[in-house]
Amino acid sequence: xxxxxxxxxxxxxxxxxxxxxxxxxxxxxxxxxxxxxxxxxxxxxxxxxxxxxxxxxxxxxxxxxxxxxxxxxxxxxxxxxxxxxxxxxxxxxxxxxxxxxxxxxxxxxxxxx
Amino acid sequence: xxxxxxxxxxxxxxxxxxxxxxxxxxxxxxxxxxxxxxxxxxxxxxxxxxxxxxxxxxxxxxxxxxxxxxxxxxxxxxxxxxxxxxxxxxxxxxxxxxxxxxxxxxxxxxxxxxxxx
Numbered sequence: 001x002x003x004x005x006x007x008x009x010x011x012x013x014x015x016x017x018x019x020x021x022x023x024x025x026x027x028x029x030x031x032x033x034x035x036x037x038x039x040x041x042x043x044x045x046x047x048x049x050x051x052x053x054x055x056x057x058x059x060x061x062x063x064x065x066x067x068x069x070x071x072x073x074x075x076x077x078x079x080x081x082x083x084x085x086x087x088x089x090x091x092x093x094x095x096x097x098x099x100x101x102x103x104x105x106x107x108x109x110x111x112x113x
Numbered sequence: 114x115x116x117x118x119x120x121x122x123x124x125x126x127x128x129x130x131x132x133x134x135x136x137x138x139x140x141x142x143x144x145x146x147x148x149x150x151x152x153x154x155x156x157x158x159x160x161x162x163x164x165x166x167x168x169x170x171x172x173x174x175x176x177x178x179x180x181x182x183x184x185x186x187x188x189x190x191x192x193x194x195x196x197x198x199x200x201x202x203x204x205x206x207x208x209x210x211x212x213x214x215x216x217x218x219x220x221x222x223x224x225x226x227x228x229x230x
Contacts, residue, residue: 004156033217035218040222040223041222041223042203042205043203043218043220045219056217091156093156095215101159102159104149104158107155109154
């Protein structure tokens with residue numbers, strides 16, 4: 001297994017456009033997390049899934065943001081009508097059912113111009 | 114609610130010198146505590162974690178941290194800095210009453226470690 005994979009690595013978009021990111025977790029991991037990291041800050045929790053169920057969403061996740069994990073495997077994070085303030089690194093992580101420990105992907109860096 | 118404070122957004126040490134990165138946490142429940150390292154344009158890699166048991170935790174690359182409940186601290190140390198230790202370090206806390214450390218993480222703002230040759 002090659003770890004948590006995120007695609008694309010970099011995305012530049014114009015303000016107002018929609019973007020979608022994909023995360024492929026480690027196959028036996030049932031939990032999948034999305035975090036956002038802005039420059040000079042630590043990652044901030046956005047949302048997480050246990051299998052296909054989205055169990056918690058942060059207040060940071062405005063109605064322009066939506067995340068899915070339709071079959072409990074890969075997940076997508078979509079941002080509609082992007083704003084410059086959405087520019088950040090979006091990190092995905094997965095964890096196994098027991099024994100603890102996150103595995104983070106390398107992230108998708110979004111730049112809104 | 115949980116929070117993490119990392120004192121010193123930038124720390125510089127000479128190669129071979131002691132590394133000390135400070136982390137204080139606030140938690141209304143027993144915490145699980147973590148240190149992660151991040152290299153430029155990379156995700157986060159776990160250095161070490163405290164869940165239960167021994168309060169002195171050893172991690173990868175010669176790092177260790179001590180959980181001090183009375184001081185609500187989890188400082189990261191390494192006896193002798195190496196050039197390859199230059200990176201951003203994040204302390205994080207999660208709810209220690211649930212699960213196995215798989216819960217949502219609350220991160221500090223990070224400390225950038227620079228190693229002086």
